[in-house]
Each structure stands twice: as structure tokens, then as C-alpha cells.
Amino acid sequence: MISLNHALDIPLYRQLSTQIMESVVRGELLAGDTLPSVRALAGDLGVNMHTVNKSYHELEAKGIIEIVPKKGAVIKAKEQKISTKRLEGLSDEFRPIVVEALINGMNQEEIYMLITNIISKVRED
Amino acid sequence: MISLNHALDIPLYRQLSTQIMESVVRGELLAGDTLPSVRALAGDLGVNMHTVNKSYHELEAKGIIEIVPKKGAVIKAKEQKISTKRLEGLSDEFRPIVVEALINGMNQEEIYMLITNIISKVRED
Numbered sequence: 001m002i003s004l005n006h007a008l009d010i011p012l013y014r015q016l017s018t019q020i021m022e023s024v025v026r027g028e029l030l031a032g033d034t035l036p037s038v039r040a041l042a043g044d045l046g047v048n049m050h051t052v053n054k055s056y057h058e059l060e061a062k063g064i065i066e067i068v069p070k071k072g073a074v075i076k077a078k079e080q081k082i083s084t085k086r087l088e089g090l091s092d093e094f095r096p097i098v099v100e101a102l103i104n105g106m107n108q109e110e111i112y113m114l115i116t117n118i119i120s121k122v123r124e125d
Numbered sequence: 126m127i128s129l130n131h132a133l134d135i136p137l138y139r140q141l142s143t144q145i146m147e148s149v150v151r152g153e154l155l156a157g158d159t160l161p162s163v164r165a166l167a168g169d170l171g172v173n174m175h176t177v178n179k180s181y182h183e184l185e186a187k188g189i190i191e192i193v194p195k196k197g198a199v200i201k202a203k204e205q206k207i208s209t210k211r212l213e214g215l216s217d218e219f220r221p222i223v224v225e226a227l228i229n230g231m232n233q234e235e236i237y238m239l240i241t242n243i244i245s246k247v248r249e250d
Contacts, residue, residue: 008217017221018224021221021225021228024228025224025227078228078230082229082231086229090239091242094239094243095243095246096135096143099247100146101215102150102244102247103203104188104203104207104211106215108244111240111244112240122220
């Protein structure tokens with residue numbers, strides 16, 4: 001159920017990674033599930049194989065999937081507790097956007113509301 | 126007081142944009158202040174002029190600065206209220222990172238705490 005939008009400012013590989021992560025959050029993809037091969041998914045989506053490859057490598061770096069020889073990209077079991085390293089990585093990713101929100105005059109409460117809305121949307125979609 | 130880290134995964138132009146935005150949040154850069162010319166800043170930081178140029182264009186697109194002919198990059202006055210378009214843009218930027226936090230087992234409260242920590246850090250630094 002992936003739909004990529006060429007008109008957005010967000011690179012296609014990031015759109016793909018995000019949508020795969022959202023499927024995991026919604027329980028549509030479970031630990032042990034295998035993603036389509038790079039070639040097959042690129043064909044289905046009508047994008048370059050490089051795009052799918054880049055997305056799978058991003059998901060692997062984020063610890064969401066594991067590339068298993070002869071099996072392909074497999075969804076990993078969730079960690080019980082987020083590692084300090086990953087938490088720092090997330091903090092680094094959040095920081096520029098939090099700063100952008102602050103500079104646009106949003107306060108902490110308003111940022112919380114934005115996050116709450118996003119969480120509901122991700123769970124509903 | 127800009128310091129760019131070549132070892133980070135974050136592109137240099139984004140590091141630069143973020144640090145300029147943080148200076149605005151802390152009140153070190155005020156509306157009407159002019160940023161150094163692209164050539165001067167690139168020279169000071171020892172980076173390509175293209176990097177500074179890309180950062181200034183990003184800041185312009187985000188409504189943080191205005192490129193004024195013969196004057197250069199000028200910090201804009203804060204909007205009284207965030208526009209719907211900018212709010213949607215921020216939501217699109219937050220979404221993949223919120224999803225990544227959820228997939229790493231963080232709940233809403235933990236994401237709030239992460240945001241609160243970032244806000245304190247930005248204001249202190």
C-alpha cells in the first residue's frame with residue numbers, strides 16, 4: 001500500500017522508508033516478514049532500483065530491517081528498550097525541526113499538540 | 126559562533142541553517158540583522174560557497190531570512206501566528222521522526238520528554 005508522491009520536497013527513498021515504518025507501527029508488517037526484493041518493489045512503484053536500495057539501507061541503519069542473505073529485507077523484532085545511541089540519533093533528527101517550530105513562534109504545548117496529531121494520524125491511516 | 130562537524134551524517138548546509146535558527150531562537154540574531162555574505166561566511170567556515178548558498182536558500186524558503194538586493198541575507202521579523210502552510214510543512218517534517226520514535230518503542234510521554242530536553246538545550250547552548 002505504498003504511494004510515493006513525486007511532487008513533494010521529501011526524497012522518494014525517505015517517503016518509502018517512512019511508509020514502511022508506518023506499516024510496522026500499525027502492525028501491518030510484523031517481525032519476520034520479508035519485504036519485496038529491491039527489483040520487484042522498484043518495478044511495482046515505477047522508481048529506480050537505487051531508490052528502493054537506498055531506502056532499505058536507511059531502514060537497516062535505523063535497525064528496522066535486517067538484510068538476510070538469500071532471504072532479503074526482513075522486519076526485525078522490536079527492541080525492548082531504545083538504545084542510548086538511537087535515542088541520541090533521534091534527538092539529533094528532532095532538533096532542527098523543533099528549532100524551526102520555536103522560530104515560528106510555537107511554544108512547547110503547541111509542539112506537543114502537533115506530535116499528538118501526528119501520532120493519531122499514523123495510527124489511523 | 127558557527128561550528129560545522131564534517132563527521133556528522135547531517136549535511137553541512139543543514140547544520141549551518143540549524144545553527145543560524147538556534148541563534149535567532151536565543152535572541153543572538155535579531156530581525157533586521159544581516160548575515161555575512163555567502164563568500165565571507167564560506168571563507169570563515171572553510172566550506173564551499175555552494176554550501177552557504179544552499180543554507181541561505183533553505184532559510185529563505187522557511188521564511189527565516191529575506192534576500193534583499195544589495196543588502197544580503199536579512200533576518201525577518203517573526204510572524205505573529207504560524208501560517209497553516211508552514212504548520213503543515215512542519216508536520217510533514219516531524220512525521221518520519223515521530224514514526225521512528227514509535228517504532229523504537231517510545232510512547233507519547235517519552236517523545237514529549239525528548240522534545241522538552243531539546244528545547245532546554247537549544248535555549249542554553
